[in-house]
Amino acid sequence: xxxxxxxxxxxxxxxxxxxxxxxxxxxxxxxxxxxxxxxxxxxxxxxxxxxxxxxxxxxxxxxxxxxxxxxxxxxxxxxxxxxxxxxxxxxxxxxxxxxxxxxxxxxxxxxxxxxxxxxxxxxxxxxxxxxxxxxxxxxxxxxxxxxxxxxxxxxxxxxxxxxxxxxxxxxxxxxxxxxxxxxxxxxxxxxxxxxxxxxxxxxxxxxxxxxxxxxxxxxxxxxxxxxxxxxxxxxxxxxxxxxxxxxxxxxxxxxxxxxxxxxxxxxxxxxxxxxxxxxxxxxxxxxxxxxxxxxxxxxxxxxxxxxxxxxxxxxxxxxxxxxxxxxxxxxxxxxxxxxxxxxxxxxxxxxxxxxxxxxxxxxxxxxxxxxxxxxxxxxxxxxxxxxxxxxxxxxxxxxxxxxxxxxxxxxxxxxxxxxxxxxxxxxxxxxxxxxxxxxxxxxxxxxxxxxxxxxxxxxxxxxxxxxxxxxxxxxxxxxxxxxxxxxxxxxxxxxxxxxxxxxxxxxxxxxxxxxxxxxxxxxxxxxxxxxxxxxxxxxxxxxxxxxxxxxxxxx
Amino acid sequence: xxxxxxxxxxxxxxxxxxxxxxxxxxxxxxxxxxxxxxxxxxxxxxxxxxxxxxxxxxxxxxxxxxxxxxxxxxxxxxxxxxxxxxxxxxxxxxxxxxxxxxxxxxxxxxxxxxxxxxxxxxxxxxxxxxxxxxxxxxxxxxxxxxxxxxxxxxxxxxxxxxxxxxxxxxxxxxxxxxxxxxxxxxxxxxxxxxxxxxxxxxxxxxxxxxxxxxxxxxxxxxxxxxxxxxxxxxxxxxxxxxxxxxxxxxxxxxxxxxxxxxxxxxxxxxxxxxxxxxxxxxxxxxxxxxxxxxxxxxxxxxxxxxxxxxxxxxxxxxxxxxxxxxxxxxxxxxxxxxxxxxxxxxxxxx
Numbered sequence: 001x002x003x004x005x006x007x008x009x010x011x012x013x014x015x016x017x018x019x020x021x022x023x024x025x026x027x028x029x030x031x032x033x034x035x036x037x038x039x040x041x042x043x044x045x046x047x048x049x050x051x052x053x054x055x056x057x058x059x060x061x062x063x064x065x066x067x068x069x070x071x072x073x074x075x076x077x078x079x080x081x082x083x084x085x086x087x088x089x090x091x092x093x094x095x096x097x098x099x100x101x102x103x104x105x106x107x108x109x110x111x112x113x114x115x116x117x118x119x120x121x122x123x124x125x126x127x128x129x130x131x132x133x134x135x136x137x138x139x140x141x142x143x144x145x146x147x148x149x150x151x152x153x154x155x156x157x158x159x160x161x162x163x164x165x166x167x168x169x170x171x172x173x174x175x176x177x178x179x180x181x182x183x184x185x186x187x188x189x190x191x192x193x194x195x196x197x198x199x200x201x202x203x204x205x206x207x208x209x210x211x212x213x214x215x216x217x218x219x220x221x222x223x224x225x226x227x228x229x230x231x232x233x234x235x236x237x238x239x240x241x242x243x244x245x246x247x248x249x250x251x252x253x254x255x256x257x258x259x260x261x262x263x264x265x266x267x268x269x270x271x272x273x274x275x276x277x278x279x280x281x282x283x284x285x286x287x288x289x290x291x292x293x294x295x296x297x298x299x300x301x302x303x304x305x306x307x308x309x310x311x312x313x314x315x316x317x318x319x320x321x322x323x324x325x326x327x328x329x330x331x332x333x334x335x336x337x338x339x340x341x342x343x344x345x346x347x348x349x350x351x352x353x354x355x356x357x358x359x360x361x362x363x364x365x366x367x368x369x370x371x372x373x374x375x376x377x378x379x380x381x382x383x384x385x386x387x388x389x390x391x392x393x394x395x396x397x398x399x400x401x402x403x404x405x406x407x408x409x410x411x412x413x414x415x416x417x418x419x420x421x422x423x424x425x426x427x428x429x430x431x432x433x434x435x436x437x438x439x440x441x442x443x444x445x446x447x448x449x450x451x452x453x454x455x456x457x458x459x460x461x462x463x464x465x466x467x468x469x470x471x472x473x474x475x476x477x478x479x480x481x482x483x484x485x486x487x488x489x490x491x492x493x494x495x496x497x498x499x500x501x502x503x504x505x506x507x508x509x510x511x512x513x514x515x516x517x518x519x520x521x522x523x524x525x526x527x528x529x530x531x532x533x534x535x536x537x538x539x540x541x542x543x544x545x546x547x548x549x550x551x552x553x554x555x
Numbered sequence: 556x557x558x559x560x561x562x563x564x565x566x567x568x569x570x571x572x573x574x575x576x577x578x579x580x581x582x583x584x585x586x587x588x589x590x591x592x593x594x595x596x597x598x599x600x601x602x603x604x605x606x607x608x609x610x611x612x613x614x615x616x617x618x619x620x621x622x623x624x625x626x627x628x629x630x631x632x633x634x635x636x637x638x639x640x641x642x643x644x645x646x647x648x649x650x651x652x653x654x655x656x657x658x659x660x661x662x663x664x665x666x667x668x669x670x671x672x673x674x675x676x677x678x679x680x681x682x683x684x685x686x687x688x689x690x691x692x693x694x695x696x697x698x699x700x701x702x703x704x705x706x707x708x709x710x711x712x713x714x715x716x717x718x719x720x721x722x723x724x725x726x727x728x729x730x731x732x733x734x735x736x737x738x739x740x741x742x743x744x745x746x747x748x749x750x751x752x753x754x755x756x757x758x759x760x761x762x763x764x765x766x767x768x769x770x771x772x773x774x775x776x777x778x779x780x781x782x783x784x785x786x787x788x789x790x791x792x793x794x795x796x797x798x799x800x801x802x803x804x805x806x807x808x809x810x811x812x813x814x815x816x817x818x819x820x821x822x823x824x825x826x827x828x829x830x831x832x833x834x835x836x837x838x839x840x841x842x843x844x845x846x847x848x849x850x851x852x853x854x855x856x857x858x859x860x861x862x863x864x865x866x867x868x869x870x871x872x873x874x875x876x877x878x879x880x881x882x883x884x885x886x887x888x889x890x891x892x893x894x895x896x897x898x899x900x901x902x903x904x905x
Contacts, residue, residue: 035868036867037601066592066593067593067868067869068598068645068868069593069594069595069597069598069868069869070591070592071593072593072594072597072598072604073592073593073594073597073598074592076594076604085602086602087602090603100603109603109604110602110604198646200645200646200648201648201649206648206649208600208601209601209645288609288612289613289649290599290616290617290643290648290649291599291600291613291645291648291649294609295605295609299606307606307608308606308608309608309609309612357649375736375738375741377658377738377741378650378655378658378856379856380731380732380733380856381733381738383736409736411735411736413731414856415730415731415854416850416851416854416855416856417730417851417854419714419730420729420730420731420853420854423717423721423722423730424729426722427722427729429729429734
């Protein structure tokens with residue numbers, strides 16, 4: 001009898017344990033990077049997200065963090081179900097906010113492992129045509145799929161920021177690149193500046209970080225350049241922007257011809273011509289330096305059929321004469337012009353090292369740009385002097401900028417901390433403090449602009465921040481949708497950034513063509529009732545819970 | 556003659572013992588860095604992950620495609636031939652490890668010397684004063700100062716000094732090592748040789764304005780570092796003063812009618828200083844390895860920040876290089892201190 005009672009009791013207890021408990025909270029791990037890869041606000045962003053998701057009452061969010069190297073390894077190894085990430089575009093085209101995330105290969109590399117062949121096809125369509133109607137249609141469809149499947153949750157776009165002493169002119173927070181060479185300080189020949197960014201390499205074949213590219217943009221030129229204030233492309237080392245209409249782009253979108261300026265020389269006096277451009281592009285692709293953006297040429301730019309490193313195959317880059325060059329792509333790339341405006345495509349002189357990275361030291365950094373590098377003390381100081389042979393001083397005359405560069409010399413002090421940047425502008429030890437003052441310090445400076453005699457300027461930044469779901473670890477899209485409902489972007493903005501960032505409702509920022517705020521219309525912000533209704537449908541099934549527990553145990 | 560031979564044997568023994576110590580350290584660093592999670596190669600591209608071919612190519616370029624045992628022996632061979640290799644981290648990628656250390660070491664040496672100078676000038680006199688006035692108000696005051704200043708977070712003290720003297724009063728530069736574009740000896744022809752220490756270089760080029768610029772930048776970090784250390788120094792000197800003041804030889808001197816002042820400064824202080832020198836020497840060696848918080852607070856790109864940045868980006872070659880450099884400094888300075896001690900006190904060699 002006792003045995004029977006014991007067996008019945010055991011069965012009852014087991015059955016009770018197996019019944020899904022609708023009232024239990026869904027456990028979710030939210031990861032963030034703790035080595036300041038995205039600045040010192042990251043933990044605060046994670047806390048605000050934790051609070052906004054958990055405050056709906058049905059999800060228990062556990063915060064986890066790691067240093068950047070381990071963080072990236074974790075997402076590649078699928079050890080993070082939900083994590084914070086950021087993106088800064090390589091080429092300023094809508095595609096650069098879509099294909100790296102939602103194409104199958106891109107989604108794998110970004111850690112979401114989203115795999116939708118229909119979306120993949122739409123992305124191939126938009127990337128291979130410059131027809132705005134087709135592109136609009138495909139981007140609309142892709143964004144609708146993004147909102148339905150939620151492999152990512154867009155959060156906010158960063159704010160570009162600069163503080164400068166009153167009287168300094170032409171401080172433009174350009175969406176793509178900050179142009180030191182248009183900044184003017186009337187009555188002075190030297191402009192002093194501070195930044196807390198670091199320079200990693202001044203070789204265009206190697207640089208792939210913000211500050212290195214910033215300095216490269218002052219010393220080198222590209223075939224096409226951006227307008228002083230907008231993202232419109234202008235002729236740089238080329239004489240016109242190739243289009244189908246002017247015959248620069250073939251009808252199938254696979255051939256791009258650039259007519260080059262004549263009489264241009266590098267700052268060391270050597271000649272610029274089509275052979276130099278071809279050699280520079282081939283050098284970048286062949287060296288494929290660790291951490292470089294070379295893959296944007298041979299893979300994204302379709303300059304190699306196998307998308308592997310190496311020189312271009314014969315006939316892919318042709319130079320019929322010294323001032324014409326044609327790129328024959330293996331597949332149409334609608335944003336190839338933007339790639340030719342990116343620093344990785346900057347021509348370098350014949351003398352540049354063909355077997356490795358060119359040193360980033362004075363005398364070894366040679367371009368055709370408005371400035372020449374005259375001092376580079378690693379992580380301390382960069383001094384740029386006017387390039388007396390710069391080919392186009394009237395580059396931005398239409399924007400009212402009489403000559404380029406404006407100042408004879410720009411001195412950029414590199415600081416270790418954001419606080420040092422604030423001190424420098426507060427004491428007017430420098431004329432301009434650019435990237436990156438912390439939100440609290442920025443608000444403080446904004447409040448004291450008049451008494452300090454400075455101007456604090458905020459602008460839109462192309463950087464986006466978002467949450468990534470590993471769809472293999474959180475496979476039920478209703479869970480992802482529920483979390484999308486619970487996100488409160490205004491709380492992040494007000495609590496962490498003191499109102500200095502803008503909410504983001506698509507992976508495509510509002511300033512870019514084809515952007516549609518699909519998350520705003522579909523999920524809004526802090527919609528707890530909708531989030532909880534979805535989670536109730538899910539019922540917190542054993543399957544979902546087990547999946548998440550298994551992730552926790554594996555680590 | 557016998558004594559000289561004995562000292563030489565002692566020095567040789569210490570040098571020989573340093574080799575296995577370094578080898579153990581190198582092996583430990585190599586193993587620990589490989590055990591820790593994280594792939595520095597994947598991190599090189601920031602948020603973007605390039606095609607696998609680019610990642611494989613990077614591993615090959617950085618020598619990380621080799622088996623671990625091959626990497627280990629290559630690493631040892633390189634270290635013992637003075638080749639510290641190239642950085643593999645995202646911040647210093649492709650740059651010579653030795654160059655990075657060489658560029659930053661002078662900044663660290665400058666603040667180490669500045670800090671030690673302040674610490675000695677403040678800490679030692681206070682320690683003597685306290686030790687020679689045991690349990691009097693001045694002793695209590697020094698002990699209180701020593702405790703408080705020693706426990707103050709160094710970055711907080713630095714921030715306060717920056718705020719008061721750098722931002723509010725604007726008497727001194729709040730951060731950095733230099734103001735302007737023309738650092739001392741930056742023009743190749745301006746100096747016979749260059750040390751990288753701006754104070755020394757400005758003297759070499761004979762430019763007083765540059766010297767003032769360099770020293771002005773050094774004052775606040777030196778004060779920050781020195782004041783914190785002075786608390787420790789004051790307490791150490793005081794303890795040794797008390798020990799020597801109550802020693803038999805001091806009693807004997809007092810019995811012979813030698814004035815108190817002479818006893819304190821000629822006998823007690825000198826004897827108290829012997830163990831203090833050992834502590835100071837080791838402290839100096841530690842500072843040479845970088846005062847991370849001070850360097851960070853004052854935006855001084857020294858060895859401390861280099862190591863900090865390398866650790867957060869898992870820059871294995873850079874960490875290895877800095878640790879070897881650090882260990883070598885500690886070994887050499889320890890050796891010098893031991894040898895000096897052995898010369899002063901032969902009992903040590905027994």
